[in-house]
Amino acid sequence: GAGVSQSPSNKVTEKGKDVELRCDPISGHTALYWYRQSLGQGLEFLIYFQGNSAPDKSGLPSDRFSAERTGGSVSTLTIQRTQQEDSAVYLCASSSKIGGGGTEAFFGQGTRLTVV
Amino acid sequence: AQSVTQPDIHITVSEGASLELRCNYSYGATPYLFWYVQSPGQGLQLLLKYFSGDTLVQGIKGFEAEFKRSQSSFNLRKPSVHWSDAAEYFCAVGTGYSTLTFGKGTMLLVSP
Numbered sequence: 001g002a003g004v005s006q007s008p009s010n011k012v013t014e015k016g017k018d019v020e021l022r023c024d025p026i027s028g029h030t031a032l033y034w035y036r037q038s039l040g041q042g043l044e045f046l047i048y049f050q051g052n053s054a055p056d057k058s059g060l061p062s063d064r065f066s067a068e069r070t071g072g073s074v075s076t077l078t079i080q081r082t083q084q085e086d087s088a089v090y091l092c093a094s095s096s097k098i099g100g101g102g103t104e105a106f107f108g109q110g111t112r113l114t115v116v
Numbered sequence: 117a118q119s120v121t122q123p124d125i126h127i128t129v130s131e132g133a134s135l136e137l138r139c140n141y142s143y144g145a146t147p148y149l150f151w152y153v154q155s156p157g158q159g160l161q162l163l164l165k166y167f168s169g170d171t172l173v174q175g176i177k178g179f180e181a182e183f184k185r186s187q188s189s190f191n192l193r194k195p196s197v198h199w200s201d202a203a204e205y206f207c208a209v210g211t212g213y214s215t216l217t218f219g220k221g222t223m224l225l226v227s228p
Contacts, residue, residue: 033215040125042220043206056215091160093216104150105216107160 002026004108006092012114013082021077021111025094032075033095033105034067038088046090049075082115089113118143118209122219129197130227137192137222139207148210149190151181154221155203163205166190177201202226 005024013019025032034046045059049069060066064083069075079086089112093105119142129135141147149166164175171183181192190207207219 035218040220042122043208043218045215045217048215059215093160104162104165106162107152109159 004092004094004106006090006108006111008111009109010112010114012116015084015115016081018078018080019082019113021079021090021092021113023075023077023092023094023108025073025075025092026106027073029094029096029106030072031095031105032069033093034075034077035091035093036088037091037110043091046077079113082113084115087113087115118147118211118217120207120209120217120219122205122207122222124222125220126223126225128225128227131199132196135192135194135197135201135224137205137207137224139190139192139219140188141190141207141209142188143209143211145211146185149181149183150208150210150216151175151179151190151192152206152208152218153177153203154206160206163192197224197226199226199228 007022030051033048035043037043047055047057047067049055064080067077089110091110093107095105121140123138151163152160153163154160163179164173164181166173166183174180179194181190183190204221204223206221208216210216
């Protein structure tokens with residue numbers, strides 16, 4: 001597609017339920033990032049994927065969070081047993097190179113997750 | 117690991133006045149530096165980027181930023197602010213080996 005696409009745009013879920021957030025990166029981009037944006041907290045790095053290399057999961061806040069990237073394209077971020085503190089906007093970005101090396105990261109519109 | 121500090125959480129500027137948003141980074145080598153803007157309800161849009169060469173970079177919407185290695189800074193400037201510039205601004209650093217690291221953002225308010 002023309003840009004990074006995320007779905008759903010909004011998700012309201014009950015505490016304790018699992019949720020899946022989807023990201024379709026720009027075609028051909030090998031690097032894919034997930035960030036979490038909470039009010040006043042800026043962008044918190046969660047995980048990134050670079051080609052066939054092992055993902056960097058160092059930003060995942062707990063073992064309730066996991067992500068996968070199938071076929072080097074679409075990525076799914078899964079949050080199990082959601083908690084109210086998981087409420088945030090989850091942003092996905094893709095880039096043709098890792099770490100911004102030589103190019104920019106393009107962001108999707110985000111998924112606003114509300115846990116009630 | 118790299119880090120980014122944006123010391124100002126909020127800044128209010130009168131329309132037509134000049135603007136400078138501060139950004140300091142921590143990284144041992146020359147980083148890749150970015151400024152992004154996020155308008156309410158919108159995604160992040162790249163304003164400008166620094167990779168190498170000329171330390172003064174021009175971006176979209178009349179913004180510019182200057183890389184100062186000695187101060188580990190990459191401050192964003194605009195000579196005359198417009199009401200439409202009201203948004204949140206994020207500085208980010210990349211190394212080419214790991215993820216992009218963002219600052220906590222500076223919210224710009226523009227007064228009439």
